[in-house]
Amino acid sequence: MALTKKTLHEISDLLNKKEVTVQEVTQSVIDQIDAVENKTQAYLKLETEQALETARTLDETLKSRDRKNVLEGIPYGLKDNMCTKGILTTCASKMLYNFIPPYDAHVYERLMVDGGILLGKTNMDEFAMGSSTENSAYQVTKNPWDLSKVPGGSSGGSAVAVAADMAYFSLGSDTGGSIRQPASFCGVVGLKPTYGLVSRYGLVAFASSLDQIGPFTKDVEDCALVLNAIAGHDKKDSTSLNIDKKDYTVGLKDGVKGMKIGVAKAFFGQGLLPEVRQKLEEAIALYKEMGAEIVDVSFEYLDYALSAYYMISSAEASSNLARYDGIRYGFRAEEFDGLVDLYRKTRSQGFGSEVKRRIMLGTYALSSGYYDAYYKKAMQVRTLIKTDFDEVFKNCDVLLTPTSPTTAFGIGEKTSNPLEMYLSDIYTVPVNIAGIPGISIPCGLDQQGLPIGMQLLGSVLSEEKLLQAAWAFENESGYKNMKAPLGEEA
Amino acid sequence: MEYEIVIGMEIHVELQTKSKIFCSCPTEFGQDENTHVCPICLGMPGVLPVLNEKVVEYATMAGLALNCEIAHFSKMDRKNYFYPDLPKAYQTSQFDLPICTGGLVEIEVDGVKKDIGITRIHIEEDAGKLLHESADGSLVDVNRCGVPLIEIVTEPDMRSAEEARVFAEKVRNILEYTGVSDCKMQEGSMRFDVNLSIMEKGAKEYGTRTEMKNLNSFRSLVRAVAYESKRQIIELKKGHRIIQETRKWDDTKGVSSSLRSKEEAHDYRYFPEPDLVPIVLDEAYIEAMKKALPELPEAKKTRYIEEYQLPEYDAGVLTASGVTARFFEETVALYNEPKQISNWLMVEVPPLLKELELSMEEIPLKPTQLAELLELVKDGTISGSIGKKVLSDVFKTGQNPKVIVEKEGLAQMSDTGELEGIIEEIVKNQPKSIEDIKAGNEKAYGFLTGQVMKATKGQANPQVANEIIRKVVAKYL
Numbered sequence: 001m002a003l004t005k006k007t008l009h010e011i012s013d014l015l016n017k018k019e020v021t022v023q024e025v026t027q028s029v030i031d032q033i034d035a036v037e038n039k040t041q042a043y044l045k046l047e048t049e050q051a052l053e054t055a056r057t058l059d060e061t062l063k064s065r066d067r068k069n070v071l072e073g074i075p076y077g078l079k080d081n082m083c084t085k086g087i088l089t090t091c092a093s094k095m096l097y098n099f100i101p102p103y104d105a106h107v108y109e110r111l112m113v114d115g116g117i118l119l120g121k122t123n124m125d126e127f128a129m130g131s132s133t134e135n136s137a138y139q140v141t142k143n144p145w146d147l148s149k150v151p152g153g154s155s156g157g158s159a160v161a162v163a164a165d166m167a168y169f170s171l172g173s174d175t176g177g178s179i180r181q182p183a184s185f186c187g188v189v190g191l192k193p194t195y196g197l198v199s200r201y202g203l204v205a206f207a208s209s210l211d212q213i214g215p216f217t218k219d220v221e222d223c224a225l226v227l228n229a230i231a232g233h234d235k236k237d238s239t240s241l242n243i244d245k246k247d248y249t250v251g252l253k254d255g256v257k258g259m260k261i262g263v264a265k266a267f268f269g270q271g272l273l274p275e276v277r278q279k280l281e282e283a284i285a286l287y288k289e290m291g292a293e294i295v296d297v298s299f300e301y302l303d304y305a306l307s308a309y310y311m312i313s314s315a316e317a318s319s320n321l322a323r324y325d326g327i328r329y330g331f332r333a334e335e336f337d338g339l340v341d342l343y344r345k346t347r348s349q350g351f352g353s354e355v356k357r358r359i360m361l362g363t364y365a366l367s368s369g370y371y372d373a374y375y376k377k378a379m380q381v382r383t384l385i386k387t388d389f390d391e392v393f394k395n396c397d398v399l400l401t402p403t404s405p406t407t408a409f410g411i412g413e414k415t416s417n418p419l420e421m422y423l424s425d426i427y428t429v430p431v432n433i434a435g436i437p438g439i440s441i442p443c444g445l446d447q448q449g450l451p452i453g454m455q456l457l458g459s460v461l462s463e464e465k466l467l468q469a470a471w472a473f474e475n476e477s478g479y480k481n482m483k484a485p486l487g488e489e490a
Numbered sequence: 491m492e493y494e495i496v497i498g499m500e501i502h503v504e505l506q507t508k509s510k511i512f513c514s515c516p517t518e519f520g521q522d523e524n525t526h527v528c529p530i531c532l533g534m535p536g537v538l539p540v541l542n543e544k545v546v547e548y549a550t551m552a553g554l555a556l557n558c559e560i561a562h563f564s565k566m567d568r569k570n571y572f573y574p575d576l577p578k579a580y581q582t583s584q585f586d587l588p589i590c591t592g593g594l595v596e597i598e599v600d601g602v603k604k605d606i607g608i609t610r611i612h613i614e615e616d617a618g619k620l621l622h623e624s625a626d627g628s629l630v631d632v633n634r635c636g637v638p639l640i641e642i643v644t645e646p647d648m649r650s651a652e653e654a655r656v657f658a659e660k661v662r663n664i665l666e667y668t669g670v671s672d673c674k675m676q677e678g679s680m681r682f683d684v685n686l687s688i689m690e691k692g693a694k695e696y697g698t699r700t701e702m703k704n705l706n707s708f709r710s711l712v713r714a715v716a717y718e719s720k721r722q723i724i725e726l727k728k729g730h731r732i733i734q735e736t737r738k739w740d741d742t743k744g745v746s747s748s749l750r751s752k753e754e755a756h757d758y759r760y761f762p763e764p765d766l767v768p769i770v771l772d773e774a775y776i777e778a779m780k781k782a783l784p785e786l787p788e789a790k791k792t793r794y795i796e797e798y799q800l801p802e803y804d805a806g807v808l809t810a811s812g813v814t815a816r817f818f819e820e821t822v823a824l825y826n827e828p829k830q831i832s833n834w835l836m837v838e839v840p841p842l843l844k845e846l847e848l849s850m851e852e853i854p855l856k857p858t859q860l861a862e863l864l865e866l867v868k869d870g871t872i873s874g875s876i877g878k879k880v881l882s883d884v885f886k887t888g889q890n891p892k893v894i895v896e897k898e899g900l901a902q903m904s905d906t907g908e909l910e911g912i913i914e915e916i917v918k919n920q921p922k923s924i925e926d927i928k929a930g931n932e933k934a935y936g937f938l939t940g941q942v943m944k945a946t947k948g949q950a951n952p953q954v955a956n957e958i959i960r961k962v963v964a965k966y967l
């Protein structure tokens with residue numbers, strides 16, 4: 001098997017045994033990028049030369065010592081909304097077309113300390129707003145399972161980089177499903193950790209109270225390994241949880257015997273593709289076979305989650321994105337007449353239409369006279385949904401749901417209908433509202449051969465349990481490190 | 491018809507923390523433009539604020555000193571508006587749950603005591619500054635961005651410019667005492683917004699108010715209140731209605747003018763700051779802050795009267811500024827003559843400060859120097875009048891009094907031999923005085939003493955000189 005097809009932990013083993021060098025590993029991924037990236041367009045900016053240079057230096061060092069870490073020498077991709085000192089960070093927006101941050105995101109710093117090798121910055125929906133990566137100001141990323149399909153979004157580039165073996169892992173950000181939905185569409189593992197488990201410092205904010213960084217990996221074990229590296233308290237992020245570091249691989253393979261797996265009708269409603277439903281039912285059956293107890297649970301307020309999400313996330317976005325005004329950095333309109341016109345032209349020309357739609361929605365929701373009816377109401381709904389989840393997790397350890405109602409849809413299919421696009425996140429959004437963790441893992445293919453994703457949810461800081469349940473399924477079902485046809489071709 | 495002026499105030503006070511409210515940049519004033527900045531206070535993409543604990547501490551102390559309730563739970567909010575001096579395009583402030591509520595400050599005007607209510611005190615960050623407004627455009631200095639502020643909001647309890655001034659001075663004094671702010675008005679560390687309306691005397695409902703922003707001295711506060719109240723009364727007398735608006739005070743011209751109407755007011759779209767966690771303070775914390783609070787002006791004044799036996803007037807003047815009080819106490823510790831020190835501080839020091847255009851904060855005199863000087867006067871080394879000259883020299887040269895006295899040869903002449911010679915000479919040359927004395931005119935002695943002081947440039951010890959004059963004159967009688 002080609003090196004690129006291996007998982008992170010398999011490559012790590014080979015590196016430990018010195019059967020391959022970091023340069024060989026890095027070069028093989030770069031070769032893969034050379035072979036398929038022109039079709040997938042996953043990366044906005046490649047740092048391959050720097051990556052090879054780092055690999056060379058590391059190989060020299062590793063002549064005299066063992067690897068200090070499982071990530072040491074592993075090439076990875078980073079979503080372009082995470083700041084990288086000295087490297088262009090655009091958020092796939094014209095607004096930041098020339099922005100080179102003078103500081104690093106906390107997660108990038110962590111990965112550097114562990115010795116990971118950055119291959120490049122991946123494409124995304126502009127400022128992480130979208131579910132298809134079509135809202136990038138620069139390029140449309142294609143799904144490696146079918147190039148006419150979207151990879152999902154907003155972290156589409158990071159999902160594709162892993163799915164097409166152009167990175168051993170990548171990081172994305174998830175505000176309403178932006179890791180889990182593309183993971184589902186691309187047949188990889190994607191985790192949105194508990195809010196506050198991973199520092200947001202240096203993650204360009206979309207909706208601060210919902211944003212969370214997490215990994216894309218080829219299998220569940222890799223997911224635990226990357227989480228080990230990026231989770232943990234950071235004093236630069238006041239919302240980061242002050243808890244002890246954990247090793248998420250401990251107990252990973254303990255199985256699901258006696259585990260209570262919840263299933264809720266609310267997650268199997270209208271719009272759910274029959275093929276997706278069928279695969280989910282098969283998954284439930286498999287869990288039962290493995291000794292898990294399946295319990296029915298119910299929600300009272302879940303129907304309101306999507307509306308509350310669009311109110312809260314847009315309100316926060318309208319404020320978070322107000323700083324892009326053409327005064328200090330980034331894009332500035334060339335011609336303007338006075339200050340107000342500078343603001344107006346810069347923001348009209350610098351932002352894409354989806355971003356503008358959210359800013360307007362959010363500004364409206366916070367406006368005097370509307371605040372109580374929209375923002376405040378949405379925050380109340382948020383509390384109710386949290387309570388809903390609290391109740392549910394009294395009766396089960398893990399909740400099993402589809403990740404998205406459908407498999408990957410066609411490029412251009414939903415761009416003219418934002419509301420239909422928003423529905424793609426209907427099962428992922430409540431998780432961000434409640435601040436709980438969620439993981440998406442592959443659970444089969446539809447008739448077109450497109451991956452179907454299954455979502456496992458747990459209470460706050462239940463990542464270990466989620467990973468344990470996910471690993472058991474992955475191991476038993478065989479839906480593991482599935483190869484996209486594009487990956488096979490290369 | 492008789493009118494009554496109704497005044498409420500918002501006071502912005504910069505807190506004296508070493509670093510800014512959300513980052514570790516220094517807060518120092520007067521540095522080169524954009525040198526005290528970092529990605530956080532520049533509002534760059536992806537950065538996050540971390541609330542400086544000192545800010546919470548200082549706001550709590552200010553609240554306690556102004557008799558407020560300290561909230562066990564408060565939170566930060568975003569106040570959204572676009573302006574080039576505001577890099578994030580929102581000011582992080584507190585909206586519906588401020589850290590302090592419900593305080594009061596007692597003031598005294600013309601012997602009448604009165605309580606002014608404090609509605610709330612909240613924490614917020616300062617904005618930057620726009621520079622060089624010219625045809626080519628403006629520049630932004632971001633140094634001040636993120637300097638911590640508290641905003642003190644009062645009830646509409648003041649009824650005259652004088653009450654407003656006394657209140658503002660009292661708040662300044664109290665805050666200066668607590669050490670939470672240097673309250674330097676010329677550096678913008680303390681700024682006043684005045685809400686003013688007019689109503690018929692005894693009326694139950696307030697009139698429509700206007701707001702004047704950023705008054706940065708007591709003088710402009712008093713002038714702005716006087717001007718605006720007069721303007722509103724004239725409008726009302728003409729039968730016009732007062733328009734609710736924000737007005738700009740032009741201190742040079744001494745007039746206020748409309749800045750924006752209520753309709754043009756910003757919609758700040760406040761909402762809870764999601765990047766910060768709520769401020770939760772328990773009773774133990776608040777108690778600890780209470781204990782950490784220094785002696786406040788009222789208590790200090792009472793103590794000065796009791797402990798130092800100072801007149802109430804002296805105690806009032808000395809405690810009216812924390813700096814003066816501190817100076818006084820340090821001097822008393824070295825030289826235990828409170829009333830004498832008080833006299834010099836109240837009478838001799840102010841004109842010297844004025845001459846050098848310095849504030850009490852910038853006084854070039856040290857308590858050790860004043861104590862040394864007063865010792866020299868007390869032990870007769872120099873006279874009181876020479877003492878004043880030496881004080882002036884200390885102000886100008888910074889040298890210690892003993893050094894100045896020695897260098898300038900200012901010690902009093904008590905050497906009878908030398909003095910006798912000088913006096914013999916003077917008496918010989920003043921036959922007219924001898925005649926006067928012979929004629930029984932005692933005043934002539936005074937004239938001769940004056941001549942001696944003149945000849946010795948004031949260094950003769952007057953008592954010693956007098957004795958010798960009488961001895962010498964006796965020879966002629």
Ligand SMILES: [Zn+2]
Nearest residue numbers: 513515528531
């Ligand atoms: Zn700073």
